[in-house]
Amino acid sequence: MVELKTDAEIEAMREAGRVVAKALEAVRAHAEVGVSLRELDAIAADVIRDHGAKPAFLHYKPAFAPTPYPAVICASVNDVIVHGIPGKYRLRDGDLVSIDCGAVLHGWTGDSAISFTVGTPRPADVELIETTRRALEAGIAAAVVGGRLGDIGHAISTIGRGAGYGLVTDFGGHGIGRRMHEDPSVPNEARPGRGMPLRHGLVLAIEPMFMAGGRDRYRTARDGWSLHTIDGSRAAHVEHTVAITDDGPRILTAL
Structure with missing residues (x-):
């Protein structure tokens, strides 16, 4: 069931989104060579707690997962696309890192992700991240009253396919509100003018x-969460929580 939010509820979600943005900002600032992913998880946890919110990911168990998620952030490095579990791994020069974070404040959820490089960047990684960001911007620009859900996926896939990148077609965006995952699903590839x-x-x-x-294929790690590229190539993931309004799309997870 798709739930439309009132303007007051969108404002409440904006506050949750601001907490997520601050957590991601803190994680990015501390992500240096030698820092462990577990340390980054602790930093995000501190920010979320200090703002009176709760982690949205910790102990969360969606239908596809074999076990509840054990951390506050998803930390995906190099060939890990999404859902990487932060552990003892210490960042190395040239790593491509994607951090996904969610927080719940006063019953409302925010969800956002960033990708960046650590130390000396590879030009190919910089291009991959920038293209993924442009695809997010295009998807947001298509999220307008009077459009269709497929317009968003078409905008994203046009940029990704145009750059020769593979897409994860089994996972994508989603509705969000009082719960992390609500209807509708938001595919990253779709036909324009189709959908709700x-x-x-x-x-x-x-x-x-x-x-x-x-390539569009991926493999799931033994932990049941981390998705790896099938060929060992690198991946990028970016995300914003966006409200569709009569005044245009509003990003709720920006600083």
Whole structure:
């Protein structure tokens, strides 16, 4: 069931989104060579707690997962596309890192993700991240009243396919509100002009994820969560929580 939010509820979600943005900012600032992913998880946890919110990911168990998620952030490095579990791994020069974070404040959820490089960047990684960001911007620009859900996926895939990247077609964006995952699903590839009409009050997490190797296939790690590119190529993932309004799309997870 798709739930449209009131303007007051969108404002409440904006506050949750601001907490997520601050957590991601803190994680990015501390992500240096030698820092462990577990340390980054602790930093995000501190920010969320200090703002009176709760982690949205910790102990969360969606239908596809074999076990509840054991951390506050998803930390995906190099060939890990999404859902990487932060552990003892210490960042190395040239790593490509994607951090996904969610927080719940006063019953409302925010969800966002960033990708960046650590130390000396590879030009191919910079291009991959920038293209994924442009795809997110295009998807957000398509999230307008009077459009269709397929317009968002078409905007994202046009940029990803045009750059020769692979797409994860089994995972994508989603509705969000009082729960992390609500209807509708937001595919990263779709036909324009198709799907449900976009209306004022619909709030979506839009999240392109591209794979540099150009293949759409991936594998799931033994932990049951981490998705790896099938060919070992690198991946990028970016995301914003976006409210569709009569005044245009509003990003709720920006600083």
